[in-house]
Amino acid sequence: MLVRIRNLVKEFDITGGWLDQFRFSGGRIEREKTIVRAVNGVSIDIPEGRTVSVVGESGCGKSTLARTVMRLYPPEAGEVYYREQRIDNLSSKELKPFRTRMQMVFQDPYASLNPRMTLGKILREPVHFHQPKLAKGEVRDRVAAVMEQVGIDPDWQSRYPHELSGGQRQRISIARALTVEPEFIVADEPIAALDVSIQAQILNLMMDLQEEHKLTYLFISHDLSVVEHISNQVAVMYLGCLCELATAEELFSGPRHPYTQALLSAIPRLGKRAGHERLSGDVPSPISLPPGCVFHTRCRHARERCRREIPVLSEVEGGSRVACHGVEEGRI
Amino acid sequence: MSRSSRPKSLARRRWQLFRANRRGFISLCIFVLLFGLSLGAELLSNDTPLLIHYQGEWYTPLWNEYPETVFGGDFDTEADYRDPYILEKLQAAGNRVFFPPNPHSYNSITLTLDRPVPSPPTRENWLGTDDRGRDVLARLLYGFRLSVLFGLSLTTIGTLIGILAGAIQGYFGGKTDLFVQRFIEIWGSMPELYLLIIFASIFKPSVALLLVLLSLFGWMGLSDYVRAEFLKGRNMEYVKAARALGVGNLTIMYRHLLPNGMTPVITFLPFRMSGAILALTSLDFLGLGVPPSTPSLGELLAQGKANIDAWWLSLSTFVVLVGTLILLIFIGEALREAFDPRKQ
Numbered sequence: 249m250l251v252r253i254r255n256l257v258k259e260f261d262i263t264g265g266w267l268d269q270f271r272f273s274g275g276r277i278e279r280e281k282t283i284v285r286a287v288n289g290v291s292i293d294i295p296e297g298r299t300v301s302v303v304g305e306s307g308c309g310k311s312t313l314a315r316t317v318m319r320l321y322p323p324e325a326g327e328v329y330y331r332e333q334r335i336d337n338l339s340s341k342e343l344k345p346f347r348t349r350m351q352m353v354f355q356d357p358y359a360s361l362n363p364r365m366t367l368g369k370i371l372r373e374p375v376h377f378h379q380p381k382l383a384k385g386e387v388r389d390r391v392a393a394v395m396e397q398v399g400i401d402p403d404w405q406s407r408y409p410h411e412l413s414g415g416q417r418q419r420i421s422i423a424r425a426l427t428v429e430p431e432f433i434v435a436d437e438p439i440a441a442l443d444v445s446i447q448a449q450i451l452n453l454m455m456d457l458q459e460e461h462k463l464t465y466l467f468i469s470h471d472l473s474v475v476e477h478i479s480n481q482v483a484v485m486y487l488g489c490l491c492e493l494a495t496a497e498e499l500f501s502g503p504r505h506p507y508t509q510a511l512l513s514a515i516p517r518l519g520k521r522a523g524h525e526r527l528s529g530d531v532p533s534p535i536s537l538p539p540g541c542v543f544h545t546r547c548r549h550a551r552e553r554c555r556r557e558i559p560v561l562s563e564v565e566g567g568s569r570v571a572c573h574g575v576e577e578g579r580i
Numbered sequence: 581m582s583r584s585s586r587p588k589s590l591a592r593r594r595w596q597l598f599r600a601n602r603r604g605f606i607s608l609c610i611f612v613l614l615f616g617l618s619l620g621a622e623l624l625s626n627d628t629p630l631l632i633h634y635q636g637e638w639y640t641p642l643w644n645e646y647p648e649t650v651f652g653g654d655f656d657t658e659a660d661y662r663d664p665y666i667l668e669k670l671q672a673a674g675n676r677v678f679f680p681p682n683p684h685s686y687n688s689i690t691l692t693l694d695r696p697v698p699s700p701p702t703r704e705n706w707l708g709t710d711d712r713g714r715d716v717l718a719r720l721l722y723g724f725r726l727s728v729l730f731g732l733s734l735t736t737i738g739t740l741i742g743i744l745a746g747a748i749q750g751y752f753g754g755k756t757d758l759f760v761q762r763f764i765e766i767w768g769s770m771p772e773l774y775l776l777i778i779f780a781s782i783f784k785p786s787v788a789l790l791l792v793l794l795s796l797f798g799w800m801g802l803s804d805y806v807r808a809e810f811l812k813g814r815n816m817e818y819v820k821a822a823r824a825l826g827v828g829n830l831t832i833m834y835r836h837l838l839p840n841g842m843t844p845v846i847t848f849l850p851f852r853m854s855g856a857i858l859a860l861t862s863l864d865f866l867g868l869g870v871p872p873s874t875p876s877l878g879e880l881l882a883q884g885k886a887n888i889d890a891w892w893l894s895l896s897t898f899v900v901l902v903g904t905l906i907l908l909i910f911i912g913e914a915l916r917e918a919f920d921p922r923k924q
Contacts, residue, residue: 268757318824340826347826360817364590364839373835374825408589424821 250432251294251350253318256288256326256336258316262535284534286312288488289326289335289540291561294432299458299465301496303511304485307531309469310354312342313485314436316541317350317466319343326424330432352427355437357417363410367420368405371395374427390427397460398453403405415446419453426457434466438574439474450477476500484508487542489532490561494568496569504570506547506580541573549574586894587605597918604914611907618725625718626680627662627688633676634669655785662688684715686722686875690785700882708892716892720818720900722875727904730787731856737795738852739845742802743838749803750810751833757807764800773796776868783873794859801849809841816840843919850912861901877901 263269263282271278286309294300303577304308316323319336328336335346354360361370371391375382382390390417398419409417418438425433434453437555439447457463457480469475475482476497483498484492484507492505503509527546532538538545551573559571574580599605622642630640634651641661648659652669659666661677668869670677675696684690686707690713693699701708745764749757776793785791813819814837822832862870864878865885873881877897883895 315820320823326632340828344826347824352821352824354817354821357815362822362836362840362851366589373822373827377825377827377831421821428825 249293249335250296250330252327252332253290253292253294253313254327254329255291256313256316256328257285257289257324258312258321259286259324260284260286261268270533272452273313282535285488286534287316287323287538290483290485290488290489290490291326291374292493294466294485296431296464296479297458299461299467299478300481300483301467301469301470301479302483302485303472303475305470305511305531307534308536309488310485312488314352314434314468315464318350318434320352332354344378348428349430350434351428351430353418353422353425353433353435353438356441357414357421358409358436358441360421363406363409364402364407366408367395367400369410370420370515371405371424371427372410373475374424380426380442394423396425397457399427414442415447415449418442418446422450422453422457425459429461430559434468436468437470438467440469440471447474451573454478464559472512483560484511487537490571491543492568492570492572493561494566494570498516498566498568501573502566503542504564504568504575504580505543505572506549506574531567541571549580551579594596594918598914601914601917603707603912604917606720607907607910609912610783614724614907615728618721618728619793621721621725622680624680625682625684625715625721628684629661629670629677629682629808630729631678632670632735635675643886650915659789662691664692667817672890682715682717682721682854684718686715686718687873688718689713698887700890701892707896708890710880710893711887711890716896717874718882719880720896722902723877723880725856725879726787726870726875727860728853730791730860731853733791734794734798734856735770735849737791738798738856739802739849741795741799743806743845745799746803746806747809747833747841750756750807751829751837753811753814757868764803766798766842767797770797776863785869787870787874790860790869791848798852798856802845802852805844805848809844810837813840847912847919850908850915854908856911857901857904857908 260283261281262284263280269279269281271280286565288309290313292302296386302313304310317328319328323336325407326336327334331344335343362509365373368391372387372392375387375390376500383426391405395402395404400416400423408421412420422438438454439450441452451474454465458465465478465489467475467478479496482496483490483496484505485500487505490501490507494504499508500512501566505511510525511526529546532542532545539557540556541547541554542551544550547554553573557573559573559576560571560574563569566573572580587860621716623630626642628641630642632651638919639646639650641773646657647653648657648702649668651659651666653659653666661667661670662683664832667677668772669675676813690705690709692704693709697709697713698708698711699705704713704718707720710716745760779793780787790845806835810833819836824835858877861878861881862871864876865882866878867882869878877900880893880897881901884890884897887893
């Protein structure tokens with residue numbers, strides 16, 4: 249395993265100002281905190297050279313998961329191992345060597361490039377930072393080579409991001425991640441902000457680069473057809489919890505978790521009348537999670553046990569891992 | 581995208597927008613010209629000649645000291661070139677002396693006046709003299725230079741402190757932000773003028789002391805704007821990308837956030853400078869500013885008030901002061917328009 253994520257928990261304190269946390273009640277000053285449980289004990293293994301996708305509707309914690317794995321946020325609990333070395337508790341200095349091995353591509357290509365820097369400068373920064381001893385010529389060659397790989401003319405180094413289209417910017421964003429020659433790339437919805445016509449180009453680019461550089465991807469997306477196309481394994485998240493973890497073929501041919509079933513039935517298919525399963529109600533607030541299975545408020549198979557007991561991820565026949573009492577009991 | 585067009589940085593586009601604003605650009609040119617001239621004030625207005633040709637030899641009294649005896653005087657002290665006796669020797673046949681266009685320094689007293697001081701404009705003193713017989717034009721020239729230099733330094737120091745405080749607040753946020761903000765509130769409620777009066781009575785007044793005291797309070801307005809820019813900027817994805825690379829906080833602040841957060845800083849610069857000049861003038865007017873005999877616009881205004889019938893004092897100072905402030909405000913307006921994101 250290249251990366252192992254174990255019971256990762258990430259919470260955000262959204263109380264606001266420090267002074268706002270204190271309240272008067274019954275003659276006593278009390279400190280109150282409002283906490284959003286963004287990621288709730290997620291465990292995923294990412295094998296080398298593969299693509300693991302995380303899907304789920306917006307607000308389910310998939311981007312937070314990606315950023316916590318990258319240590320942009322420190323986790324509250326749980327562990328992250330990189331090549332069996334624990335990295336979630338390292339200081340930022342100790343983490344520095346890992347920064348060249350794991351990189352991130354962001355969603356919004358308009359926000360992820362500094363508007364004040366030329367493309368050359370943007371791409372040289374990582375190299376200068378991690379290999380300050382590299383000669384000028386070598387840096388230039390490396391940047392030119394990376395630009396070539398992502399399909400941007402290396403002569404464009406003196407251009408500014410605002411002169412590029414969204415797709416071109418995302419190519420630069422990918423190029424920036426590649427300049428330090430990483431093994432592992434976390435892609436946080438890299439194509440969500442792009443035109444449909446450009447999405448395929450960027451996806452193909454990413455798949456070509458994976459083959460060429462033996463890259464491993466953690467791919468965050470809410471687009472199920474894209475996930476089906478690119479992934480080896482898929483993790484389905486709902487309200488910060490993992491529902492189902494399966495290979496792409498398993499998941500798309502026979503989803504087991506009721507949430508996954510509902511999610512997959514929402515994919516529009518050509519030539520088929522919409523027969524998709526509708527979920528009632530809204531996603532509960534991540535501030536006060538429902539007890540037991542987080543999905544029980546909307547699940548039509550919910551029973552008493554689902555309201556009390558939190559299901560654990562367990563293997564079912566076919567190799568999928570599902571967190572559902574119903575599946576475990578053989579009801580679904 | 582046209583391949584022929586040369587890439588333009590944001591700064592370059594803003595400079596072009598600024599230049600397109602004729603009023604602002606012309607104001608900047610005039611201001612830079614005036615400031616440049618005032619930097620060479622010693623060559624324009626001085627009681628020491630630039631060049632002397634005396635008995636076949638050349639002398640440069642501006643850069644060298646010559647005793648009076650060199651020019652036929654009696655004493656071994658430095659020559660006083662405005663002394664009628666020496667002047668007569670210097671202007672005798674065969675000798676030549678070149679004075680600056682305005683042959684008065686800011687603190688040289690015109691002794692040959694035939695009227696009580698302050699005396700009105702004459703061919704000798706183009707803008708008259710003040711109540712001690714000093715040339716007003718010379719004092720205005722040197723006073724303008726001091727005001728602008730003071731304004732520049734105060735603006736620079738205040739801006740640097742403001743950026744630093746705002747950057748720390750905005751970037752780290754949370755408790756740091758909270759405590760620094762409370763400190764600013766306490767600091768901002770200190771009575772600045774009283775402190776200045778107290779300090780003026782304890783310490784010997786000097787320009788440097790004034791600069792320090794005004795700098796202590798001159799940074800607070802700006803830090804709020806920088807804080808807001810940094811708060812906005814630190815959540816941008818390019819900052820996250822830099823963090824994912826492991827780039828340190830200081831480098832992120834300097835390289836990614838600061839260049840994107842400079843808009844309020846730059847647009848405020850001319851206005852802050854005019855504010856600083858006005859502050860110095862007001863303090864000088866009240867007698868709390870620069871030490872006596874230092875050329876200052878505020879002191880001239882105070883003299884104009886004391887001698888209300890000496891119109892050349894108040895009018896000329898008024899024109900210089902208002903002219904300076906108007907130029908700065910025009911520059912500021914043009915800058916603000918050039919930095920307006922809706923115009924791009």
